[in-house]
Amino acid sequence: MWERFSYYGMRAILIYYMYYSISKGGLGFDQATAASVMSIYGSMVYLSSVLGGYLSDRVWGSRRTVFIGGILIMFGHIALSVPAGRIALFISILLIVLGTGLLKPNVSEMVGGLYDAGDTRRDSGFTIFVFGINLGSLVAPLLVGWLGMSYNFHLGFSLAAIGMFLGLVQYWYGGKKYLSKDSLYPTDPLEPGDMKKLGVRTAIGVVAFALIVLLMFLLGSLNLNNFILLLSIVAIATPVVYFTIFLTSKKVTTTERKHVWAYLGLFIAAAIFWAIEEQGSSVLALFAANQTNNHFLGLHILPSWYQMLNPLFILIYTPFFAAMWNRWGKKQPSSPAKFATGMLFAGASYLIMVIPVVLFGTDAKVSPLWLVGSWAVVEIAELLISPIGLSVTTKLAPKAFQSQMMSMWFLADAAGQAVNAQIVKLYTPENQAAYFMGVAIVAIAAGLIMFALVKPIKNLMAGIK
Template identity: 60%
Template sequence: MNKDSDHAFFGQPRGLATLAFTEFWERFSYYGMKAILLYYMYFAVTKGGLGMDKATAMSVTAIYGSLVYLSSILGGFAADRLWGGHKTVFIGGIFIMFGHIFLALPFGEMALFASIALIVIGTGLLKPNISEMVGGLYSEEDTRRDSGFSMLVMGINLGSFIAPLIVGWLGQKVNFHLGFSLAAIGMAIGLFFFVVDGNKYLNKDDFAAPDPLQADEVKALVIKVVAAIVVVAAIFGIMGVTGNFNLTNVINFITLIAIIVPIAYFVMFLTSKKVTKVERSRVWAYIPLFIAAVIFWAIEEQGSVVLAMFAQTQTNLNFLGFTIPASWFQSLNPLFIVLYTPFFAWLWMHLGKKQPSSPKKFTLGLVFAGLSFIVMMLPVGMHGTHSLVSPLWLVLSWAIVEIAELLISPVGLSVTTKLAPRAFRSQMMSMWFLADAAAQAINAQVVKLYTPANEFWFFGLVGGATVLLAVVLLFVTPRIEKLMAGVN
């Protein structure tokens, strides 16, 4: 069937239903698990948890998120050079499912870390390739592409919204391991439909690698992989011999890697002979936007760490005669995205060429991100750290930060494609994922500073510093716009 003639799914290609449904269940499993992961780690053993101290649990949650986004680099390579998109997504889903199964088993910390490893690998293989496969359903001239991606995003947010409500309730009210089991079942459902539907409705080009690894390239690749493994093993070995091999130092090592990788990418882009003078100027313009994105994601991703802790320990969860599971607050992120998206889509269409430039949108986004933390100073300042506050404060904080997300996230994706050098388009797109990876790696260190005793200043300093950086970005925006060389 010709791509343009397939209108079987609400006017869209039938394969979009397959991919959106797969993404729905993958996000259901991921956000369902993440909604209760922090509580599972630090709740006492008598309450079904692992009994970790709170600072360590928050740090592990953050570094886990960082690893998920770092691993997206592997997914692009595996699909392009080894297996093709279809097989890569399927293998990723298998890893994710078994990761949740490990968490569903009462085997303590070893099961936790094995699960994290499996889900990190699986998500890295699956997530970047779903979007690529959606693009493959349309011809270059097909005007349905943007609306198709909008439907995919709706599937993502629907899965992200429902998961904390169901998995969160089951995990916190009944048993953590049952909650993780439900996440595993969700991924299994998604995989089933992906396999059954995929063979019929997906683009046949996705069943083979577009640029398969050649025989003469295998040796060099193996050498690089082995060398990387040896280096990491040597570092861990030195830690072990010196008595420094522990969870804290492993997290510190991953934080360092998450910061070094994007720096290495920027050096490659700026020094490559494949990059023209104009493209190099645009890469320089992208650097301050990348830094702004890191700052934004650092605040946004603390919703599943610092605000999740605040929800459990300092929020009055008895509301209108009902006890709210703290994990339910994780549904606020996708809820506000769904509520706000139509307005922002209308706003940018209405403003047309009069809309702010990408750097100015980033600046405004940073202001809202900072305000979402500054507003949390109010309940702490008014009621102290020993009183339970209204859950509406958390709702307000999320309502503000999601304005920031819609000013930065979709704009960032768009500007990344516009500023990418022709020779490095795919790798430049991976930079957007690396911004989130670097942000959560930084969070793994920052969240250790959060305690009820100092949270007033924690919210104030993090929020205030973000607003200050927005002011700096505003001052350098004219220079950034000049470097963008005609790109808005």
């Protein structure tokens, strides 16, 4: 809860901090660059989750990995709380990317480790866990947003840091009492020879990346936008490499290879969905600040408060979806059909945003209900795609690559946001309607294509529901 409080609190005000003028306490970025930074930031957070899973399994164990991640996150927020300009921003991004990557993929596993295999409290435990995540995400934009935007951005970031500190204290003492000793050790520790290979491969990767950056510098093309482009290419190339490994490995059976092909279609749909959903903290955040009448029914709404809509609708919808799937039982739609339906809802959420722009133009301040409606629709899509995607990832994973296959779900979000980092630059007052319509058409077209592929994908899934 506290980790999500700190992350979503920071995220609720970060884009405003970046593009507000220096006289208003911001950094003075132009809005397109600020939106692009937000997107690549989110992409790198999910990309680093691959590293976090690896270090937990093979080096530190889950308990230590999560604690180190929390410390890095806390110091990342502390860096933002200091009025040190753009340098502090980029230091903060690096720390929070690494910290969240260490923490995020390992916490869920640790919740499962609290219970024995036959313990009937397991589902209730995960229910509490998910509620805590959404509670932190819901409260953070309200409190951090109010403090940061009403008084001082750095005070808001300080509150995010305090939240992570409270979480670390609770985790340290609670972990000693409740977590098993197994969580202190890696499940698949590196052998001495493996450590040497890992060091060599890491050094090669770092040197190669540094050489590319150096070449960009020598060619006079090293600037923030081009560096973001480089990171976008890395984020998109990473899942391509993973899929190539899965499909060509001799460790993968013929049936498992069919499963991977089936998952590829779902992965692409998920990446498109996340590209839309994650624009809530960039494109829709800009719309909330610039084109929304934030005086509604006698209430003054801070632009950062709209970030509460995501977890709010998740909390509202989840009981209904859980009851619906239980009621339908074996008659419920297949995973590909749920994905296809989710894509249509994702596209519809942006069709809603076309309407006020066409009706009132880009200079008018429109009702906040347009944003509320858009978020209400896209969160239906999330519940059709996100939990289903997690479930189907575990079912379609080749035995030899089960842990790495779980990383693919994070990489779908990373790839989607990497694409965002480039396309959000097209969001300008002059072409808002075209932007919303274009993104909506891509999502709806992907949904229709997915419907056409439901039967082939189900055949490739070979009996897996």
